[in-house]
Amino acid sequence: MKTARTNAAKDLYKQLRCLTWEQLWMEHVLAFNQGDQTSRSQNAGLVRAVGVVFSETGPRSQKNDVATWLRSLLQDSDEKIRRYAMAALPKIGAESADEDALLEILRKANPPEREMKYLARALDKIGGKATLEVMGGLPGQTALKVKASLAREAAPSEIRLDEVVESFAGFQIHLRGRRGLERFVRQELEASPQARRLFDFRNSRPGLVEIAPQSAFRLCDLLSLRCFGTLAFVLGMISKPDAAEIAALITASPVRGLFTKLTQGAIRYRLEFPSLGHQRGLVRDIANQAYGLCPDILNDARSAPWAVEIHPYGGQFSVELRPRFSPDPRFSYRRLDVPAASHPPLAACMARLAGNSGSDVVWDPFCGSGLELIERGRLGGVRKLLGSDRSAEAIDIAGSNLAASGLRVVADFFHGDFRSACVAPNSITQIISNPPMGRRVPIPNLQGLISDLLHTAARVLQPGGVLVFANPISTRSLNPRLKLDMTQRIDLGGFDVQIERHIKDHR
Numbered sequence: 148m149k150t151a152r153t154n155a156a157k158d159l160y161k162q163l164r165c166l167t168w169e170q171l172w173m174e175h176v177l178a179f180n181q182g183d184q185t186s187r188s189q190n191a192g193l194v195r196a197v198g199v200v201f202s203e204t205g206p207r208s209q210k211n212d213v214a215t216w217l218r219s220l221l222q223d224s225d226e227k228i229r230r231y232a233m234a235a236l237p238k239i240g241a242e243s244a245d246e247d248a249l250l251e252i253l254r255k256a257n258p259p260e261r262e263m264k265y266l267a268r269a270l271d272k273i274g275g276k277a278t279l280e281v282m283g284g285l286p287g288q289t290a291l292k293v294k295a296s297l298a299r300e301a302a303p304s305e306i307r308l309d310e311v312v313e314s315f316a317g318f319q320i321h322l323r324g325r326r327g328l329e330r331f332v333r334q335e336l337e338a339s340p341q342a343r344r345l346f347d348f349r350n351s352r353p354g355l356v357e358i359a360p361q362s363a364f365r366l367c368d369l370l371s372l373r374c375f376g377t378l379a380f381v382l383g384m385i386s387k388p389d390a391a392e393i394a395a396l397i398t399a400s401p402v403r404g405l406f407t408k409l410t411q412g413a414i415r416y417r418l419e420f421p422s423l424g425h426q427r428g429l430v431r432d433i434a435n436q437a438y439g440l441c442p443d444i445l446n447d448a449r450s451a452p453w454a455v456e457i458h459p460y461g462g463q464f465s466v467e468l469r470p471r472f473s474p475d476p477r478f479s480y481r482r483l484d485v486p487a488a489s490h491p492p493l494a495a496c497m498a499r500l501a502g503n504s505g506s507d508v509v510w511d512p513f514c515g516s517g518l519e520l521i522e523r524g525r526l527g528g529v530r531k532l533l534g535s536d537r538s539a540e541a542i543d544i545a546g547s548n549l550a551a552s553g554l555r556v557v558a559d560f561f562h563g564d565f566r567s568a569c570v571a572p573n574s575i576t577q578i579i580s581n582p583p584m585g586r587r588v589p590i591p592n593l594q595g596l597i598s599d600l601l602h603t604a605a606r607v608l609q610p611g612g613v614l615v616f617a618n619p620i621s622t623r624s625l626n627p628r629l630k631l632d633m634t635q636r637i638d639l640g641g642f643d644v645q646i647e648r649h650i651k652d653h654r
């Protein structure tokens with residue numbers, strides 16, 4: 148009987164959910180209000196539909212009326228109507244009157260278990276200071292969620308980049324990035340006297356470079372390296388993703404020290420399982436257990452400054468603490484983007500691969516938002532940057548990103564097909580480019596485009612000049628003066644390309 152009623156309520160909800168807001172409010176809610184208790188109970192699904200449809204298409208001007216109606220239903224004699232009203236209130240936008248109405252239920256009565264669950268879930272979402280004061284009876288998870296949202300609203304937390312991490316001994320650091328870029332990450336580390344003094348290369352695997360601090364360091368020291376994607380402290384290795392073990396790692400004393408040192412504001416983290424999907428149940432368990440161990444460390448999926456990530460590692464899992472930078476301070480000059488903009492660390496790798504003759508004239512024939520040019524400019528030794536793109540918008544964006552980078556370098560941009568750019572023979576020392584790959588925007592003759600690029604490079608490069616580009620196909624230079632010098636297969640986000648370096652001979 149209970150199941151039949153539940154199904155009927157669900158079916159009704161499904162039908163009503165497809166109606167317009169006006170139909171629901173003007174016809175069905177009116178009829179519901181005029182009905183007796185039996186008919187109201189039969190139409191409980193309407194309450195659920197009102198929350199969902201109003202949140203999607205309801206006019207804001209009616210919010211107070213809807214909230215008042217839902218709050219009145221919190222006192223209904225039908226338990227299902229009360230529960231649906233609890234679930235609908237956060238959906239339409241919370242107000243302190245809603246929180247008070249929910250807390251009133253808690254103060255007056257001792258709701259049955261199922262109702263208590265709905266009440267807690269609603270307070271998870273809209274609870275504030277008043278909820279924290281009457282926490283007795285509510286599950287710990289509600290305290291955690293309410294604390295996290297109060298902390299988030301009070302002030303956004305930030306990662307401290309300049310704080311010195313003294314207690315470095317135990318933590319290895321994982322630098323992750325696109326598969327195939329590991330050798331560039333290692334070379335960049337080893338080529339920087341400052342980074343080499345602070346960090347030791349340990350190991351690399353596809354998409355991962357492992358380093359260990361050698362002395363006290365700051366996050367900004369790590370961010371002086373530009374070829375990796377993300378950085379994370381390794382908190383420990385576990386054989387399987389077990390909530391108790393992960394919670395213990397997150398709240399271990401050295402980790403608390405790290406959190407405290409490097410966080411400005413409340414310590415909030417989100418949990419991520421890059422290879423396992425959402426894992427909602429596991430997230431809840433870890434969050435609650437970690438909160439039980441240390442109530443100052445708050446799980447919060449929204450704009451948390453830290454991510455705790457669980458990555459497969461060999462036959463095990465590595466639990467890592469990653470600062471979430473948005474935007475990445477290394478690439479904050481990217482004020483605007485083009486649709487197929489380069490992955491910034493890849494642009495940094497390509498710029499390094501081109502080298503530095505001390506007085507380079509650098510051309511990106513497909514400059515898009517300008518990342519390769521800007522990354523090359525940052526390495527110094529540039530006489531002139533040239534960019535061409537057939538999109539006028541891209542040319543504007545490249546110009547404004549270059550301005551935002553603060554580089555003082557002569558730059559010239561050309562709007563049009565790279566084949567018609569006025570570039571004199573033997574005038575360029577470096578071409579660095581990420582051409583269209585024909586993935587998002589089909590290219591009618593990609594092979595012809597890449598052949599033309601190689602041909603143009605052979606013509607405009609000075610003897611000894613360098614072409615570095617991401618080659619999406621296996622087209623090779625037919626020009627005997629342009630020699631393939633290095634190639635590296637990399638993952639460009641779901642498909643592989645070859646990063647190639649060609650050198651024009653001196654004949």
Ligand SMILES: C[S@@+](CC[C@H](N)C(=O)[O-])C[C@H]1O[C@@H](n2cnc3c(N)ncnc32)[C@H](O)[C@@H]1O
Nearest residue numbers: 488489513514515516517518536537564565583
């Ligand atoms: C992969 S995107 C380049 C991304 C760029 N490196 C960045 O950092 O944003 C390729 C660019 O090539 C441009 N493009 C495509 N065909 C072109 C052509 N024949 N001549 C010049 N530009 C072209 C597109 O408009 C696009 O902006």
